[in-house]
Amino acid sequence: MKPRLISFKLCPFVQKAVLTLLHKGVDFDIEYIDLENPPGWFLELSPLGRVPVLQVGDEVLFESSVIVEYLDEVNPPSLHPTDPLKKAQNRSWIEFGNECLMNAFGLVMADDEAAWREQNDALLGKLDRLEQQLGDGPYFNGDALALVDLCYIPLFQRLQYCDEACPGPLDAHRHPKLQAWRAGLMELPVVARSTVPEIRDLYRRMMQMKGGYLGQRIDLGEG
Ligand SMILES: N[C@@H](CCC(=O)N[C@@H](CS)C(=O)NCC(=O)O)C(=O)O
Structure with a gap:
Protein backbone atom coordinates (compact mmCIF):
# COMPACT_ATOMS: atom_id res chain seq x y z
CA MET A 1 0.00 0.00 0.00
CA LYS A 2 1.48 3.35 -1.08
CA PRO A 3 1.80 5.69 1.91
CA ARG A 4 0.70 9.33 1.62
CA LEU A 5 2.59 11.99 3.48
CA ILE A 6 0.96 15.29 4.35
CA SER A 7 3.56 18.01 4.27
CA PHE A 8 4.33 21.68 4.53
CA LYS A 9 7.19 22.73 2.27
CA LEU A 10 9.33 24.24 5.02
CA CYS A 11 8.76 21.62 7.70
CA PRO A 12 11.92 19.91 8.99
CA PHE A 13 9.88 17.23 10.76
CA VAL A 14 8.26 16.14 7.50
CA GLN A 15 11.71 16.06 5.92
CA LYS A 16 12.78 13.36 8.41
CA ALA A 17 10.05 11.12 7.01
CA VAL A 18 10.87 11.98 3.38
CA LEU A 19 14.54 11.17 3.94
CA THR A 20 13.62 7.81 5.42
CA LEU A 21 11.25 6.99 2.54
CA LEU A 22 13.77 8.04 -0.10
CA HIS A 23 16.70 6.27 1.51
CA LYS A 24 14.70 3.07 1.65
CA GLY A 25 13.41 3.46 -1.89
CA VAL A 26 9.76 3.44 -0.83
CA ASP A 27 7.23 4.73 -3.34
CA PHE A 28 5.00 7.38 -1.72
CA ASP A 29 2.68 10.28 -2.44
CA ILE A 30 3.21 13.67 -0.88
CA GLU A 31 0.64 16.41 -0.48
CA TYR A 32 1.60 19.94 0.54
CA ILE A 33 -0.75 22.06 2.59
CA ASP A 34 -0.62 25.69 3.65
CA LEU A 35 -0.21 25.63 7.42
CA GLU A 36 -1.35 29.25 7.68
CA ASN A 37 -4.63 28.21 6.15
CA PRO A 38 -5.00 24.46 6.74
CA PRO A 39 -7.77 22.69 4.84
CA GLY A 40 -10.63 21.20 6.81
CA TRP A 41 -9.80 17.63 5.74
CA PHE A 42 -6.32 18.05 7.25
CA LEU A 43 -7.67 19.27 10.60
CA GLU A 44 -9.97 16.25 10.60
CA LEU A 45 -7.03 13.95 9.93
CA SER A 46 -4.32 15.39 12.17
CA PRO A 47 -5.09 15.09 15.90
CA LEU A 48 -2.67 17.90 16.80
CA GLY A 49 -3.20 19.93 13.64
CA ARG A 50 0.45 19.41 12.74
CA VAL A 51 2.45 17.90 9.91
CA PRO A 52 3.79 15.35 9.24
CA VAL A 53 0.88 13.01 8.97
CA LEU A 54 1.35 9.66 7.27
CA GLN A 55 -1.68 7.92 5.83
CA VAL A 56 -1.37 4.18 5.35
CA GLY A 57 -4.61 3.01 3.81
CA ASP A 58 -7.31 4.21 6.20
CA GLU A 59 -4.90 4.56 9.13
CA VAL A 60 -3.20 7.74 10.27
CA LEU A 61 0.17 8.19 11.95
CA PHE A 62 1.42 11.45 13.43
CA GLU A 63 4.60 12.66 15.18
CA SER A 64 7.70 12.49 12.98
CA SER A 65 9.72 10.19 15.24
CA VAL A 66 6.89 7.66 15.37
CA ILE A 67 6.52 7.86 11.60
CA VAL A 68 10.21 7.25 10.88
CA GLU A 69 10.27 4.33 13.33
CA TYR A 70 7.28 2.77 11.57
CA LEU A 71 8.84 3.28 8.14
CA ASP A 72 12.07 1.76 9.36
CA GLU A 73 10.30 -1.27 10.77
CA VAL A 74 8.15 -2.09 7.75
CA ASN A 75 10.89 -1.49 5.19
CA PRO A 76 13.82 -3.69 6.23
CA PRO A 77 16.73 -3.75 6.68
CA SER A 78 16.46 -1.55 9.74
CA LEU A 79 18.57 1.58 9.89
CA HIS A 80 18.91 1.18 13.66
CA PRO A 81 21.77 -0.60 15.43
CA THR A 82 20.73 -4.11 16.49
CA ASP A 83 21.91 -3.82 20.10
N1 LIG B 1 6.66 16.97 17.42
C1 LIG B 1 6.13 17.13 16.10
C2 LIG B 1 6.40 18.52 15.61
C3 LIG B 1 5.73 18.80 14.25
C4 LIG B 1 5.56 20.29 14.01
O1 LIG B 1 5.80 21.14 14.88
N2 LIG B 1 5.13 20.62 12.80
C5 LIG B 1 4.83 22.00 12.48
C6 LIG B 1 5.34 22.37 11.07
S1 LIG B 1 7.08 22.28 10.94
C7 LIG B 1 3.34 22.20 12.46
O2 LIG B 1 2.62 21.38 11.92
N3 LIG B 1 2.87 23.31 13.06
C8 LIG B 1 1.48 23.66 13.05
C9 LIG B 1 0.95 23.87 14.44
O3 LIG B 1 1.68 23.61 15.41
O4 LIG B 1 -0.20 24.28 14.54
C10 LIG B 1 6.77 16.08 15.17
O5 LIG B 1 7.91 15.67 15.44
O6 LIG B 1 6.10 15.66 14.21
Missing part, protein backbone atom coordinates in the same frame (compact mmCIF):
# COMPACT_ATOMS: atom_id res chain seq x y z
CA PRO A 84 18.82 -2.73 22.14
CA LEU A 85 20.75 -0.26 24.27
CA LYS A 86 22.44 1.36 21.26
CA LYS A 87 19.11 1.45 19.47
CA ALA A 88 17.44 3.17 22.41
CA GLN A 89 20.32 5.63 22.64
CA ASN A 90 19.91 6.45 18.96
CA ARG A 91 16.22 7.11 19.63
CA SER A 92 17.13 9.41 22.51
CA TRP A 93 19.38 11.42 20.25
CA ILE A 94 16.68 11.63 17.60
CA GLU A 95 14.49 13.31 20.25
CA PHE A 96 17.39 15.56 21.14
CA GLY A 97 17.55 16.60 17.48
CA ASN A 98 13.87 17.61 17.65
CA GLU A 99 14.70 19.91 20.57
CA CYS A 100 17.56 21.44 18.59
CA LEU A 101 15.09 22.13 15.78
CA MET A 102 13.02 24.19 18.21
CA ASN A 103 16.11 26.29 18.98
CA ALA A 104 16.77 26.71 15.25
CA PHE A 105 13.25 28.07 14.88
CA GLY A 106 13.91 30.25 17.91
CA LEU A 107 16.80 31.83 15.99
CA VAL A 108 14.39 32.74 13.18
CA MET A 109 11.81 34.14 15.60
CA ALA A 110 14.26 36.21 17.67
CA ASP A 111 13.27 39.87 17.45
CA ASP A 112 16.61 41.40 18.20
CA GLU A 113 20.27 40.59 18.74
CA ALA A 114 19.84 39.83 22.44
CA ALA A 115 17.05 37.32 21.77
CA TRP A 116 19.03 35.77 18.92
CA ARG A 117 22.10 35.46 21.16
CA GLU A 118 20.05 33.77 23.87
CA GLN A 119 18.75 31.17 21.39
CA ASN A 120 22.16 30.71 19.81
CA ASP A 121 23.76 30.11 23.22
CA ALA A 122 21.09 27.54 24.08
CA LEU A 123 21.63 25.84 20.74
CA LEU A 124 25.43 25.84 21.06
CA GLY A 125 25.08 24.31 24.51
CA LYS A 126 23.06 21.46 23.02
CA LEU A 127 25.55 21.06 20.19
CA ASP A 128 28.31 20.78 22.82
CA ARG A 129 26.49 17.73 24.18
CA LEU A 130 26.10 16.29 20.71
CA GLU A 131 29.79 16.81 19.99
CA GLN A 132 30.63 14.71 23.05
CA GLN A 133 28.56 11.83 21.65
CA LEU A 134 30.35 11.65 18.35
CA GLY A 135 33.23 9.31 17.66
CA ASP A 136 35.50 9.17 14.64
CA GLY A 137 32.61 9.10 12.19
CA PRO A 138 31.79 9.35 9.46
CA TYR A 139 28.35 8.69 10.97
CA PHE A 140 26.81 8.92 14.43
CA ASN A 141 27.48 5.25 15.19
CA GLY A 142 30.68 4.98 13.15
CA ASP A 143 30.79 3.37 9.70
CA ALA A 144 27.10 2.64 9.13
CA LEU A 145 24.54 5.29 8.23
CA ALA A 146 21.61 5.06 10.66
CA LEU A 147 18.17 6.56 11.15
CA VAL A 148 19.62 9.02 13.64
CA ASP A 149 21.90 10.41 10.91
CA LEU A 150 19.00 11.00 8.52
CA CYS A 151 17.03 12.70 11.29
CA TYR A 152 19.72 15.37 11.79
CA ILE A 153 19.85 16.44 8.12
CA PRO A 154 16.86 18.86 8.37
CA LEU A 155 18.47 20.55 11.38
CA PHE A 156 21.84 20.93 9.68
CA GLN A 157 20.24 22.32 6.55
CA ARG A 158 18.32 24.96 8.52
CA LEU A 159 21.34 25.86 10.66
CA GLN A 160 23.20 26.50 7.43
CA TYR A 161 20.53 28.99 6.30
CA CYS A 162 20.54 30.67 9.73
CA ASP A 163 24.33 30.80 9.78
CA GLU A 164 24.36 32.43 6.34
CA ALA A 165 22.12 35.21 7.69
CA CYS A 166 24.21 35.66 10.84
CA PRO A 167 27.25 33.49 11.61
CA GLY A 168 26.91 31.69 14.94
CA PRO A 169 25.29 28.25 14.99
CA LEU A 170 27.91 26.47 12.85
CA ASP A 171 31.21 26.65 14.66
CA ALA A 172 33.87 24.27 13.32
CA HIS A 173 36.32 25.38 15.99
CA ARG A 174 33.95 24.58 18.86
CA HIS A 175 32.36 21.49 17.23
CA PRO A 176 34.89 19.88 14.86
CA LYS A 177 33.37 16.39 14.92
CA LEU A 178 29.88 17.70 14.49
CA GLN A 179 30.87 19.85 11.53
CA ALA A 180 32.59 16.89 9.84
CA TRP A 181 29.49 14.77 10.47
CA ARG A 182 27.26 17.53 9.11
CA ALA A 183 29.39 18.03 5.98
CA GLY A 184 29.30 14.31 5.18
CA LEU A 185 25.55 14.09 5.65
CA MET A 186 24.81 17.14 3.53
CA GLU A 187 26.68 15.51 0.62
CA LEU A 188 24.37 12.49 0.56
CA PRO A 189 22.49 12.45 -2.78
CA VAL A 190 19.20 11.91 -0.97
CA VAL A 191 19.38 15.40 0.62
CA ALA A 192 18.60 17.35 -2.56
CA ARG A 193 15.48 15.25 -3.18
CA SER A 194 14.19 15.51 0.38
CA THR A 195 12.69 18.99 0.00
CA VAL A 196 11.26 21.13 -2.76
CA PRO A 197 14.15 22.45 -4.90
CA GLU A 198 13.54 26.05 -3.84
CA ILE A 199 13.89 25.30 -0.12
CA ARG A 200 16.69 27.82 0.52
CA ASP A 201 14.73 30.67 -1.10
CA LEU A 202 11.57 29.68 0.77
CA TYR A 203 13.42 29.57 4.07
CA ARG A 204 15.01 32.96 3.48
CA ARG A 205 11.64 34.44 2.51
CA MET A 206 10.13 32.97 5.66
CA MET A 207 12.92 34.56 7.74
CA GLN A 208 12.27 37.89 6.03
CA MET A 209 8.54 37.66 6.60
CA LYS A 210 9.03 36.96 10.31
CA GLY A 211 10.95 40.24 10.32
CA GLY A 212 13.19 39.27 13.21
CA TYR A 213 16.91 39.77 13.70
CA LEU A 214 17.85 37.21 11.02
CA GLY A 215 15.20 38.34 8.56
CA GLN A 216 16.43 41.93 8.74
CA ARG A 217 19.92 40.75 7.82
CA ILE A 218 18.92 38.89 4.67
CA ASP A 219 19.35 40.39 1.28
CA LEU A 220 17.26 38.18 -0.98
CA GLY A 221 19.08 39.55 -4.02
CA GLU A 222 22.37 37.88 -3.10
CA GLY A 223 23.33 34.22 -3.46
Whole structure:
Protein backbone atom coordinates (compact mmCIF):
# COMPACT_ATOMS: atom_id res chain seq x y z
CA MET A 1 0.00 0.00 0.00
CA LYS A 2 1.48 3.35 -1.08
CA PRO A 3 1.80 5.69 1.91
CA ARG A 4 0.70 9.33 1.62
CA LEU A 5 2.59 11.99 3.48
CA ILE A 6 0.96 15.29 4.35
CA SER A 7 3.56 18.01 4.27
CA PHE A 8 4.33 21.68 4.53
CA LYS A 9 7.19 22.73 2.27
CA LEU A 10 9.33 24.24 5.02
CA CYS A 11 8.76 21.62 7.70
CA PRO A 12 11.92 19.91 8.99
CA PHE A 13 9.88 17.23 10.76
CA VAL A 14 8.26 16.14 7.50
CA GLN A 15 11.71 16.06 5.92
CA LYS A 16 12.78 13.36 8.41
CA ALA A 17 10.05 11.12 7.01
CA VAL A 18 10.87 11.98 3.38
CA LEU A 19 14.54 11.17 3.94
CA THR A 20 13.62 7.81 5.42
CA LEU A 21 11.25 6.99 2.54
CA LEU A 22 13.77 8.04 -0.10
CA HIS A 23 16.70 6.27 1.51
CA LYS A 24 14.70 3.07 1.65
CA GLY A 25 13.41 3.46 -1.89
CA VAL A 26 9.76 3.44 -0.83
CA ASP A 27 7.23 4.73 -3.34
CA PHE A 28 5.00 7.38 -1.72
CA ASP A 29 2.68 10.28 -2.44
CA ILE A 30 3.21 13.67 -0.88
CA GLU A 31 0.64 16.41 -0.48
CA TYR A 32 1.60 19.94 0.54
CA ILE A 33 -0.75 22.06 2.59
CA ASP A 34 -0.62 25.69 3.65
CA LEU A 35 -0.21 25.63 7.42
CA GLU A 36 -1.35 29.25 7.68
CA ASN A 37 -4.63 28.21 6.15
CA PRO A 38 -5.00 24.46 6.74
CA PRO A 39 -7.77 22.69 4.84
CA GLY A 40 -10.63 21.20 6.81
CA TRP A 41 -9.80 17.63 5.74
CA PHE A 42 -6.32 18.05 7.25
CA LEU A 43 -7.67 19.27 10.60
CA GLU A 44 -9.97 16.25 10.60
CA LEU A 45 -7.03 13.95 9.93
CA SER A 46 -4.32 15.39 12.17
CA PRO A 47 -5.09 15.09 15.90
CA LEU A 48 -2.67 17.90 16.80
CA GLY A 49 -3.20 19.93 13.64
CA ARG A 50 0.45 19.41 12.74
CA VAL A 51 2.45 17.90 9.91
CA PRO A 52 3.79 15.35 9.24
CA VAL A 53 0.88 13.01 8.97
CA LEU A 54 1.35 9.66 7.27
CA GLN A 55 -1.68 7.92 5.83
CA VAL A 56 -1.37 4.18 5.35
CA GLY A 57 -4.61 3.01 3.81
CA ASP A 58 -7.31 4.21 6.20
CA GLU A 59 -4.90 4.56 9.13
CA VAL A 60 -3.20 7.74 10.27
CA LEU A 61 0.17 8.19 11.95
CA PHE A 62 1.42 11.45 13.43
CA GLU A 63 4.60 12.66 15.18
CA SER A 64 7.70 12.49 12.98
CA SER A 65 9.72 10.19 15.24
CA VAL A 66 6.89 7.66 15.37
CA ILE A 67 6.52 7.86 11.60
CA VAL A 68 10.21 7.25 10.88
CA GLU A 69 10.27 4.33 13.33
CA TYR A 70 7.28 2.77 11.57
CA LEU A 71 8.84 3.28 8.14
CA ASP A 72 12.07 1.76 9.36
CA GLU A 73 10.30 -1.27 10.77
CA VAL A 74 8.15 -2.09 7.75
CA ASN A 75 10.89 -1.49 5.19
CA PRO A 76 13.82 -3.69 6.23
CA PRO A 77 16.73 -3.75 6.68
CA SER A 78 16.46 -1.55 9.74
CA LEU A 79 18.57 1.58 9.89
CA HIS A 80 18.91 1.18 13.66
CA PRO A 81 21.77 -0.60 15.43
CA THR A 82 20.73 -4.11 16.49
CA ASP A 83 21.91 -3.82 20.10
CA PRO A 84 18.82 -2.73 22.14
CA LEU A 85 20.75 -0.26 24.27
CA LYS A 86 22.44 1.36 21.26
CA LYS A 87 19.11 1.45 19.47
CA ALA A 88 17.44 3.17 22.41
CA GLN A 89 20.32 5.63 22.64
CA ASN A 90 19.91 6.45 18.96
CA ARG A 91 16.22 7.11 19.63
CA SER A 92 17.13 9.41 22.51
CA TRP A 93 19.38 11.42 20.25
CA ILE A 94 16.68 11.63 17.60
CA GLU A 95 14.49 13.31 20.25
CA PHE A 96 17.39 15.56 21.14
CA GLY A 97 17.55 16.60 17.48
CA ASN A 98 13.87 17.61 17.65
CA GLU A 99 14.70 19.91 20.57
CA CYS A 100 17.56 21.44 18.59
CA LEU A 101 15.09 22.13 15.78
CA MET A 102 13.02 24.19 18.21
CA ASN A 103 16.11 26.29 18.98
CA ALA A 104 16.77 26.71 15.25
CA PHE A 105 13.25 28.07 14.88
CA GLY A 106 13.91 30.25 17.91
CA LEU A 107 16.80 31.83 15.99
CA VAL A 108 14.39 32.74 13.18
CA MET A 109 11.81 34.14 15.60
CA ALA A 110 14.26 36.21 17.67
CA ASP A 111 13.27 39.87 17.45
CA ASP A 112 16.61 41.40 18.20
CA GLU A 113 20.27 40.59 18.74
CA ALA A 114 19.84 39.83 22.44
CA ALA A 115 17.05 37.32 21.77
CA TRP A 116 19.03 35.77 18.92
CA ARG A 117 22.10 35.46 21.16
CA GLU A 118 20.05 33.77 23.87
CA GLN A 119 18.75 31.17 21.39
CA ASN A 120 22.16 30.71 19.81
CA ASP A 121 23.76 30.11 23.22
CA ALA A 122 21.09 27.54 24.08
CA LEU A 123 21.63 25.84 20.74
CA LEU A 124 25.43 25.84 21.06
CA GLY A 125 25.08 24.31 24.51
CA LYS A 126 23.06 21.46 23.02
CA LEU A 127 25.55 21.06 20.19
CA ASP A 128 28.31 20.78 22.82
CA ARG A 129 26.49 17.73 24.18
CA LEU A 130 26.10 16.29 20.71
CA GLU A 131 29.79 16.81 19.99
CA GLN A 132 30.63 14.71 23.05
CA GLN A 133 28.56 11.83 21.65
CA LEU A 134 30.35 11.65 18.35
CA GLY A 135 33.23 9.31 17.66
CA ASP A 136 35.50 9.17 14.64
CA GLY A 137 32.61 9.10 12.19
CA PRO A 138 31.79 9.35 9.46
CA TYR A 139 28.35 8.69 10.97
CA PHE A 140 26.81 8.92 14.43
CA ASN A 141 27.48 5.25 15.19
CA GLY A 142 30.68 4.98 13.15
CA ASP A 143 30.79 3.37 9.70
CA ALA A 144 27.10 2.64 9.13
CA LEU A 145 24.54 5.29 8.23
CA ALA A 146 21.61 5.06 10.66
CA LEU A 147 18.17 6.56 11.15
CA VAL A 148 19.62 9.02 13.64
CA ASP A 149 21.90 10.41 10.91
CA LEU A 150 19.00 11.00 8.52
CA CYS A 151 17.03 12.70 11.29
CA TYR A 152 19.72 15.37 11.79
CA ILE A 153 19.85 16.44 8.12
CA PRO A 154 16.86 18.86 8.37
CA LEU A 155 18.47 20.55 11.38
CA PHE A 156 21.84 20.93 9.68
CA GLN A 157 20.24 22.32 6.55
CA ARG A 158 18.32 24.96 8.52
CA LEU A 159 21.34 25.86 10.66
CA GLN A 160 23.20 26.50 7.43
CA TYR A 161 20.53 28.99 6.30
CA CYS A 162 20.54 30.67 9.73
CA ASP A 163 24.33 30.80 9.78
CA GLU A 164 24.36 32.43 6.34
CA ALA A 165 22.12 35.21 7.69
CA CYS A 166 24.21 35.66 10.84
CA PRO A 167 27.25 33.49 11.61
CA GLY A 168 26.91 31.69 14.94
CA PRO A 169 25.29 28.25 14.99
CA LEU A 170 27.91 26.47 12.85
CA ASP A 171 31.21 26.65 14.66
CA ALA A 172 33.87 24.27 13.32
CA HIS A 173 36.32 25.38 15.99
CA ARG A 174 33.95 24.58 18.86
CA HIS A 175 32.36 21.49 17.23
CA PRO A 176 34.89 19.88 14.86
CA LYS A 177 33.37 16.39 14.92
CA LEU A 178 29.88 17.70 14.49
CA GLN A 179 30.87 19.85 11.53
CA ALA A 180 32.59 16.89 9.84
CA TRP A 181 29.49 14.77 10.47
CA ARG A 182 27.26 17.53 9.11
CA ALA A 183 29.39 18.03 5.98
CA GLY A 184 29.30 14.31 5.18
CA LEU A 185 25.55 14.09 5.65
CA MET A 186 24.81 17.14 3.53
CA GLU A 187 26.68 15.51 0.62
CA LEU A 188 24.37 12.49 0.56
CA PRO A 189 22.49 12.45 -2.78
CA VAL A 190 19.20 11.91 -0.97
CA VAL A 191 19.38 15.40 0.62
CA ALA A 192 18.60 17.35 -2.56
CA ARG A 193 15.48 15.25 -3.18
CA SER A 194 14.19 15.51 0.38
CA THR A 195 12.69 18.99 0.00
CA VAL A 196 11.26 21.13 -2.76
CA PRO A 197 14.15 22.45 -4.90
CA GLU A 198 13.54 26.05 -3.84
CA ILE A 199 13.89 25.30 -0.12
CA ARG A 200 16.69 27.82 0.52
CA ASP A 201 14.73 30.67 -1.10
CA LEU A 202 11.57 29.68 0.77
CA TYR A 203 13.42 29.57 4.07
CA ARG A 204 15.01 32.96 3.48
CA ARG A 205 11.64 34.44 2.51
CA MET A 206 10.13 32.97 5.66
CA MET A 207 12.92 34.56 7.74
CA GLN A 208 12.27 37.89 6.03
CA MET A 209 8.54 37.66 6.60
CA LYS A 210 9.03 36.96 10.31
CA GLY A 211 10.95 40.24 10.32
CA GLY A 212 13.19 39.27 13.21
CA TYR A 213 16.91 39.77 13.70
CA LEU A 214 17.85 37.21 11.02
CA GLY A 215 15.20 38.34 8.56
CA GLN A 216 16.43 41.93 8.74
CA ARG A 217 19.92 40.75 7.82
CA ILE A 218 18.92 38.89 4.67
CA ASP A 219 19.35 40.39 1.28
CA LEU A 220 17.26 38.18 -0.98
CA GLY A 221 19.08 39.55 -4.02
CA GLU A 222 22.37 37.88 -3.10
CA GLY A 223 23.33 34.22 -3.46
N1 LIG B 1 6.66 16.97 17.42
C1 LIG B 1 6.13 17.13 16.10
C2 LIG B 1 6.40 18.52 15.61
C3 LIG B 1 5.73 18.80 14.25
C4 LIG B 1 5.56 20.29 14.01
O1 LIG B 1 5.80 21.14 14.88
N2 LIG B 1 5.13 20.62 12.80
C5 LIG B 1 4.83 22.00 12.48
C6 LIG B 1 5.34 22.37 11.07
S1 LIG B 1 7.08 22.28 10.94
C7 LIG B 1 3.34 22.20 12.46
O2 LIG B 1 2.62 21.38 11.92
N3 LIG B 1 2.87 23.31 13.06
C8 LIG B 1 1.48 23.66 13.05
C9 LIG B 1 0.95 23.87 14.44
O3 LIG B 1 1.68 23.61 15.41
O4 LIG B 1 -0.20 24.28 14.54
C10 LIG B 1 6.77 16.08 15.17
O5 LIG B 1 7.91 15.67 15.44
O6 LIG B 1 6.10 15.66 14.21
